[in-house]
Amino acid sequence: xxxxxNSELCVGSQDCVNTCPEVFKMDGEKVVVIGAExxxxxxxxxKSASDACPAAAITIE
Ligand code: SF4
Numbered sequence: 001x002x003x004x005x006n007s008e009l010c011v012g013s014q015d016c017v018n019t020c021p022e023v024f025k026m027d028g029e030k031v032v033v034i035g036a037e038x039x040x041x042x043x044x045x046x047k048s049a050s051d052a053c054p055a056a057a058i059t060i061e
Contacts, residue, residue, distance in 0.1 A: 001038040002061045003046055005031050009057035016049035016058060024049060031057075 003023055005016075007030045016024040016031055022042035024031050038046045038060075050058040 001043050001046070002036065003033050003038050003050070004059045004061070005033055006057045006059070007031075009055045011055045011057075013054055015052055015054065019049040019052065020045040022046075 005024070010030050012026070012029040012031070014026060014031075017026055020042055023034055023038050023046045025034055026032075047060060050060050
């Protein structure tokens with residue numbers, strides 16, 4: 001599983017970082033994805049973060 005953040009849409013709310021710090025981290029006012037693959041144990045949290053993103057900026061593949 002892979003996660004992507006559209007930095008054009010991200011409003012820097014940090015919700016995803018709080019929900020799933022294994023995958024998302026702040027880089028200035030935007031979020032970046034850590035690593036190429038979402039760790040298996042973080043997949044559910046990553047999906048929750050995607051669903052809860054207020055800007056719909058997170059895509060899961
Ligand atoms: S939850 Fe969405 S808008 Fe908020 S920091 Fe994460 S990617 Fe950006």
